[in-house]
Amino acid sequence: MNLLELRGVRKSIGQEEILKGIDLLVKRGEFVAVVGASGSGKSSMLYIMGLLDKPTYGEVFFEGDRVDFSKEKKLSELRNRRIGFVFQFHYLLPEFTLLENVMLPAVKLGVRREQAKERAYELLKSLGLAGKEHRRIYQISGGEMQRVAIARALINNPSLLLADEPTGNLDSRNTYVVMEIFKEINRGGTTILMVTHEPHLALQAHRVVEVRDGLILSDHPTQRA
Amino acid sequence: MRHVLFVAFRMLLHRKRQTLVSILGVSMGVSAFVVMSSLMLGFQNYFIQQVIDLEPHIRIKPRTENAESSPYVLLLGEKMEEKDRILGWQEVIESLEAHPEVLGVAPRLVSKGILKYGVRDKPVTLLGIDPQREPKASIVEKFLKNRNLQRLETNRTGVILGVLVAKSLGIEQTGKKLLLVAPNGQTLLVTVEDFFDSGITNLDDSRVYLNIKTLQSLLEKQGEVNEIIVKIRDVNRAERLSRLFQEGIAYEVESWQKAYKNFLSIFKIQNTITYMIVFAILTVSAFGIFNIIMMTVLEKKKDIAILMAMGFTRNDVLLVFMTEGLVVGTLGAVLGSVVGFGLQEYLESIKLDVEGLIRTQGFVLDRDTLLYVYAFFFSLFFSLLASLYPSYRASRLNPVDIFRSQ
Numbered sequence: 077m078n079l080l081e082l083r084g085v086r087k088s089i090g091q092e093e094i095l096k097g098i099d100l101l102v103k104r105g106e107f108v109a110v111v112g113a114s115g116s117g118k119s120s121m122l123y124i125m126g127l128l129d130k131p132t133y134g135e136v137f138f139e140g141d142r143v144d145f146s147k148e149k150k151l152s153e154l155r156n157r158r159i160g161f162v163f164q165f166h167y168l169l170p171e172f173t174l175l176e177n178v179m180l181p182a183v184k185l186g187v188r189r190e191q192a193k194e195r196a197y198e199l200l201k202s203l204g205l206a207g208k209e210h211r212r213i214y215q216i217s218g219g220e221m222q223r224v225a226i227a228r229a230l231i232n233n234p235s236l237l238l239a240d241e242p243t244g245n246l247d248s249r250n251t252y253v254v255m256e257i258f259k260e261i262n263r264g265g266t267t268i269l270m271v272t273h274e275p276h277l278a279l280q281a282h283r284v285v286e287v288r289d290g291l292i293l294s295d296h297p298t299q300r301a
Numbered sequence: 302m303r304h305v306l307f308v309a310f311r312m313l314l315h316r317k318r319q320t321l322v323s324i325l326g327v328s329m330g331v332s333a334f335v336v337m338s339s340l341m342l343g344f345q346n347y348f349i350q351q352v353i354d355l356e357p358h359i360r361i362k363p364r365t366e367n368a369e370s371s372p373y374v375l376l377l378g379e380k381m382e383e384k385d386r387i388l389g390w391q392e393v394i395e396s397l398e399a400h401p402e403v404l405g406v407a408p409r410l411v412s413k414g415i416l417k418y419g420v421r422d423k424p425v426t427l428l429g430i431d432p433q434r435e436p437k438a439s440i441v442e443k444f445l446k447n448r449n450l451q452r453l454e455t456n457r458t459g460v461i462l463g464v465l466v467a468k469s470l471g472i473e474q475t476g477k478k479l480l481l482v483a484p485n486g487q488t489l490l491v492t493v494e495d496f497f498d499s500g501i502t503n504l505d506d507s508r509v510y511l512n513i514k515t516l517q518s519l520l521e522k523q524g525e526v527n528e529i530i531v532k533i534r535d536v537n538r539a540e541r542l543s544r545l546f547q548e549g550i551a552y553e554v555e556s557w558q559k560a561y562k563n564f565l566s567i568f569k570i571q572n573t574i575t576y577m578i579v580f581a582i583l584t585v586s587a588f589g590i591f592n593i594i595m596m597t598v599l600e601k602k603k604d605i606a607i608l609m610a611m612g613f614t615r616n617d618v619l620l621v622f623m624t625e626g627l628v629v630g631t632l633g634a635v636l637g638s639v640v641g642f643g644l645q646e647y648l649e650s651i652k653l654d655v656e657g658l659i660r661t662q663g664f665v666l667d668r669d670t671l672l673y674v675y676a677f678f679f680s681l682f683f684s685l686l687a688s689l690y691p692s693y694r695a696s697r698l699n700p701v702d703i704f705r706s707q
């Protein structure tokens with residue numbers, strides 16, 4: 077079953093065409109790695125898949141429906157319920173505790189506060205952050221921040237987790253932890269699309285898509301597939 | 302909405318100091334508005350109330366200014382005297398009394414004069430009144446120390462002195478005898494029967510009441526009247542009624558608004574200046590709000606981007622920052638009202654002798670609760686206005702641009 081499909085997606089910024097016709101199909105439950113040189117268009121592609129940016133040409137299908145990029149409210153709702161984001165930078169809000177940061181998407185969704193809290197506790201615990209729920213971001217390490225960001229991305233049980241170089245700022249130990257978490261989440265049924273520069277991380281996915289100059293150069297399953 | 306409030310309050314609490322400063326800014330504007338308005342309106346309303354009580358609502362008098370400039374006056378020199386009296390005043394009074402909106406009419410003879418007491422003398426305005434009719438058309442008795450106008454009827458040489466007239470002559474008690482000198486050189490020994498204390502400085506410092514008959518014979522103007530005063534039901538209709546009466550009367554008909562035109566226009570200027578000051582304070586506090594929200598928006602682009610990525614709509618983001626402005630505005634209004642109320646209490650409690658246009662034992666305040674309602678309305682309006690632009694800017698941020706720029 078298809079979760080996400082890009083059909084002939086092009087993206088121009090000003091005169092420059094960053095994506096030059098991307099066709100990509102992501103099935104439910106897949107773990108896709110996107111690789112490519114810096115500036116090849118990986119992030120641009122991810123923003124479109126995350127419904128944060130709209131293609132100049134082409135179509136996007138999400139969970140079988142064609143996405144209408146003019147419906148801002150609907151896009152927000154899909155992002156809130158169905159998509160989780162993890163970036164290289166954690167983007168945690170300094171005003172909130174770790175627990176509250178994790179709760180935010182659930183609060184937006186309208187989940188009862190107690191229920192959101194419970195789920196956030198659970199997630200933080202499963203990511204090895206038990207006992208640190210009430211800390212602020214300046215009271216934890218970079219690896220921990222990234223795990224909080226992952227918990228936040230997961231709180232509404234999204235069907236798709238988009239990660240743009242999630243380990244870019246982490247040492248090998250924390251990179252390992254994050255990759256294990258991703259594999260675990262993926263085993264739980266969440267589809268993951270991860271942009272990475274590191275071949276050995278890409279090989280841990282089911283499939284590696286290589287982007288060059290705004291086009292898909294290659295698309296191969298790995299041995300884990 | 303819960304998610305909007307959650308984020309808005311946290312952001313405000315996170316920058317306690319700036320939030321507090323903005324709230325203080327708004328509260329200053331609000332308290333300044335409340336206190337300045339209540340002082341100003343209090344004074345003005347007091348003044349106007351005294352004027353309405355003391356002065357004829359409508360006054361009919363000879364056209365003196367015309368008399369001086371008219372060529373006929375030059376030609377018919379001797380007849381000039383006719384220009385400063387009202388002929389057929391009985392008929393005028395009768396016709397006015399017939400009008401349903403008129404409560405009372407009274408004749409007066411007004412003249413200049415000088416009072417001598419010992420070595421002191423004092424130029425005054427002599428008001429010759431009919432003690433029977435006068436109370437129907439003015440409430441002069443309310444301002445008399447002993448509240449007895451009829452003493453002028455029983456004692457034909459009795460006078461009532463304005464308190465400041467008495468003060469400058471050195472008279473403190475009734476029963477004192479003093480010399481009244483009329484413009485024609487005639488003199489009369491009069492007795493002080495009462496004192497007149499209105500609180501309006503220039504009236505208390507010039508008025509002397511006496512029986513109209515006494516003044517008529519002193520001036521050798523038997524039966525003459527040079528002013529008719531009219532009291533009406535609704536003081537606000539004085540101007541309109543005076544124009545109506547004017548059509549049937551050859552003499553000048555003047556409403557209290559017209560007589561006090563200068564004061565009323567000074568009040569208007571005064572109000573304008575006060576509201577400009579308050580407006581300036583509110584504008585400054587609005588800039589405070591603008592500043593804090595704009596700063597938050599610029600500093601928090603990353604946070605706004607991630608909020609949008611996790612599903613906050615542009616509208617949600619707009620509301621987050623508008624809420625911040627609204628909260629600052631509301632808290633500022635509450636604090637400002639409390640401070641304003643405190644200041645009003647304080648100003649009302651202090652006793653001091655104010656002597657200017659009016660004399661009182663302290664500040665006269667208008668404690669209208671409507672002022673607080675206005676203040677609330679203004680501060681909310683200003684804070685919403687101030688937060689509108691930065692909030693809009695925040696809601697138009699493009700999360701992709703922000704993620705890219707990291």
Ligand SMILES: Nc1ncnc2c1ncn2[C@@H]1O[C@H](COP(=O)(O)OP(=O)(O)OP(=O)(O)O)[C@@H](O)[C@H]1O
Pocket residue numbers: 089090092094112113114115116117118119120121705
């Ligand atoms: N605002 C912009 N205006 C013009 N060109 C842009 C803009 N933003 C990005 N680009 C260009 O788009 C191309 C694709 O950028 P993108 O961020 O998608 O690359 P990437 O593959 O994610 O690179 P990296 O590995 O460095 O993150 C780049 O060549 C970049 O220069």
Ligand SMILES: [Mg+2]
Pocket residue numbers: 118119120240
């Ligand atoms: Mg990138």
